[in-house]
Amino acid sequence: MTDGYPILAVNHLVAAFDTEAGRVRAVNDVSFSLEAGTILGLVGESGCGKSVTALSIMRLLPRPTGIIESGSIRLNDTDLVKLAPDQMQRIRGRRIGMIFQEPMTALNPVHRIGRQLVEVFALHRPDVDAGQRVQEAVALLSHVGIPEARARMDEYPHQISGGMRQRVMIAMALAGKPDVLIADEPTTALDVTIQAQILELILDLQKETGMAVLFITHALGVIAQICQDVAVMYAGQIVESAPVTALFKDPRHPYTQGLLTSMPRLSSENKSTLPIIQGTVPSLSQLPPGCLGPLFFTGTLGVPIGDGSEKRKAASCGKPKDGFSHPRRCAAKKGGAGACGGRCFANCGTR
Amino acid sequence: MTAYFIRRFLLIVPTFLGITILIFVITRFVPGGPIERIIAQAQQQALEGGGTAVSETVQRQPLSDDQIDLLKKYYGFDKPVLVSYVTWLGKLVRGDLGISTRYYDPVWEMIRERIPISLYFGLLTLIATYGVCIPLGIAKAIRHKSAFDDASSVLVFVGYAIPGWVAGILMILVFSSHWELFPLGELVGENFETMSLWEKALDLAWHSMLPLMAYLIGAFSFMTFLMKNTLMDNLAADYVRTAMAKGLTFRRAVFGHALRNSLIPIATTFGNNISVILSGSFLVEKVFNIDGMGLLGYESVVERDYPVVMGVLAISSMLFLVGNILSDMCVAAVDPRVKFE
Numbered sequence A: 001m002t003d004g005y006p007i008l009a010v011n012h013l014v015a016a017f018d019t020e021a022g023r024v025r026a027v028n029d030v031s032f033s034l035e036a037g038t039i040l041g042l043v044g045e046s047g048c049g050k051s052v053t054a055l056s057i058m059r060l061l062p063r064p065t066g067i068i069e070s071g072s073i074r075l076n077d078t079d080l081v082k083l084a085p086d087q088m089q090r091i092r093g094r095r096i097g098m099i100f101q102e103p104m105t106a107l108n109p110v111h112r113i114g115r116q117l118v119e120v121f122a123l124h125r126p127d128v129d130a131g132q133r134v135q136e137a138v139a140l141l142s143h144v145g146i147p148e149a150r151a152r153m154d155e156y157p158h159q160i161s162g163g164m165r166q167r168v169m170i171a172m173a174l175a176g177k178p179d180v181l182i183a184d185e186p187t188t189a190l191d192v193t194i195q196a197q198i199l200e201l202i203l204d205l206q207k208e209t210g211m212a213v214l215f216i217t218h219a220l221g222v223i224a225q226i227c228q229d230v231a232v233m234y235a236g237q238i239v240e241s242a243p244v245t246a247l248f249k250d251p252r253h254p255y256t257q258g259l260l261t262s263m264p265r266l267s268s269e270n271k272s273t274l275p276i277i278q279g280t281v282p283s284l285s286q287l288p289p290g291c292l293g294p295l296f297f298t299g300t301l302g303v304p305i306g307d308g309s310e311k312r313k314a315a316s317c318g319k320p321k322d323g324f325s326h327p328r329r330c331a332a333k334k335g336g337a338g339a340c341g342g343r344c345f346a347n348c349g350t351r
Numbered sequence B: 001m002t003a004y005f006i007r008r009f010l011l012i013v014p015t016f017l018g019i020t021i022l023i024f025v026i027t028r029f030v031p032g033g034p035i036e037r038i039i040a041q042a043q044q045q046a047l048e049g050g051g052t053a054v055s056e057t058v059q060r061q062p063l064s065d066d067q068i069d070l071l072k073k074y075y076g077f078d079k080p081v082l083v084s085y086v087t088w089l090g091k092l093v094r095g096d097l098g099i100s101t102r103y104y105d106p107v108w109e110m111i112r113e114r115i116p117i118s119l120y121f122g123l124l125t126l127i128a129t130y131g132v133c134i135p136l137g138i139a140k141a142i143r144h145k146s147a148f149d150d151a152s153s154v155l156v157f158v159g160y161a162i163p164g165w166v167a168g169i170l171m172i173l174v175f176s177s178h179w180e181l182f183p184l185g186e187l188v189g190e191n192f193e194t195m196s197l198w199e200k201a202l203d204l205a206w207h208s209m210l211p212l213m214a215y216l217i218g219a220f221s222f223m224t225f226l227m228k229n230t231l232m233d234n235l236a237a238d239y240v241r242t243a244m245a246k247g248l249t250f251r252r253a254v255f256g257h258a259l260r261n262s263l264i265p266i267a268t269t270f271g272n273n274i275s276v277i278l279s280g281s282f283l284v285e286k287v288f289n290i291d292g293m294g295l296l297g298y299e300s301v302v303e304r305d306y307p308v309v310m311g312v313l314a315i316s317s318m319l320f321l322v323g324n325i326l327s328d329m330c331v332a333a334v335d336p337r338v339k340f341e
């Protein structure tokens, strides 16, 4: 695997929806960067803005309600936010591929699988002639683990299982040989054994092609299996980001700690009650202005506050003590943003 | 699936049998049949004809019992119900619809004469409806909430609110009577016979313009909004997002992916149109003085011309049955998920 320069860098991204109740910011000042040849996990509970982040990168937010308000999304040196629609269209499928959560609905029900896959070749490899495209499509289908690929080409999506459909989705996303793959909860809708197979497939393909993967999930366990880095998202913001090992060993943000303690483990005592994060994500239109930090530490958000540990206090968003202004406070002790190794409670942002 | 459709076609037989029983029973037992009509006519004639000889019998009943028995025999009312039903059904199956009690012409001849006219307007209406509503619905869905969308909605709804024959009268008043742009009615001009082929076509088109508009005006709203709404649903569907994520332009995602899915509900309405093609609207036909099936059916009901009523009903219900199966075939053709077993 390669060096690890950031191939995709999201900076201060704000994405919003115009709803009946006014403008709602579903993604609020999110920054992260995906390094070439690595897998970055984006984790957070349902509704926290993971899909909106992914769709912003693809510039596929539902029109006309969804808009990118500000921020930049750099793919190498191109800012995707500023691209004209026809230029962006050439990025999709060729530079960035995407797979979605629902394999049941993500494929066109009235087109044969072969046709849907060959379409990608026709789009991104116009030099290849029609017969060759079909052959490549069959080869790709077998490559993603679909048995009897040639026969599958003539079938409709409803004729194959959910796991097979997700493999077809993966094949379609990879057909244009993208540098970046966005996988938005690709295993959530599948049953457990199939989940493991799909994860393994993505991991194998990533190793083989060296592409970078933004892997979105709500399950920390999955992150531990395949990711190098992880960003934890809560209510439209990234509350903590770190290399996987560091995050699991030493979670800094109370929300991350809550997530980790509520994960079932083999080592936990038999039949003990699983700790849960209480409450639900507050409605985005009702978030208090400013930093979410205080909410966590007063228990408003229901993160279990156990023995009053020093670490958590240090993490709280009080008055800046270390000379850094509020919006970009750092969780790591003194020494500033650099010293935290990127593990900021970024974005206690101005809203 | 072939087996399914064969079964469906076979099922037409018992269904149609049931319909014939209904038709027969209704026409037989609803008061005011052809005999009553003839009695009334005779009464009127007697009243007008002999001012001096207005006898008591005329006031009550101008026909003798013998005459009435003769009439009953003529119309087949003398036989038991079951026998006359079977006789009628036997003739119907052989394509003999009987003789009109009003014009004494064979019913089938009367219907056949009008089929070309109704078919002509029916097909034109059908083509124009699909030809306008599908593109209009697509344009409205893509430009949802734009000025174009709002303006066309207003137009379509106004059209929906105005009955076709009212629009017909208005159009005759404005375009034919006031501005004299179009003929007042009829399907062809007076010297149609002497025209060249090209002139005939022009004349026909010129005469068809207003009636066609009257037919169309109410038909637009349903299809346009069906098209618009299903397309909007499909545009928001996951698979369209997938298509765009593959790198397709919005246009190609719409026309290559969303459109075919949106045509599925439209396809369900398609087969039923074949019965509509032949029925026409008697009010529009009346306004424009067009002698089609609609007018024939209506007048035969008013005049108690039962053989015609029964013939028209039998034919249109048969078309309806076939149309339903055609609809299902259309759906099976556009939606691979549909499997009729």
Ligand SMILES: Nc1ncnc2c1ncn2[C@@H]1O[C@H](COP(=O)(O)OP(=O)(O)O)[C@@H](O)[C@H]1O
Pocket (backbone or CB within 6 Å): A017, A019, A024, A026, A044, A045, A046, A047, A048, A049, A050, A051, A052, A053, A062, A065, A066, A284
């Ligand atoms: N089309 C939309 N219109 C309005 N709000 C939306 C829309 N799509 C998503 N949202 C809001 O954005 C927030 C984040 O959604 P999403 O990114 O789908 O969450 P998840 O992390 O589960 O993928 C949610 O609160 C949701 O209500």
Ligand SMILES: [Mg+2]
Pocket (backbone or CB within 6 Å): A047, A050, A051, A052, A101, A184, A185
């Ligand atoms: Mg999601």
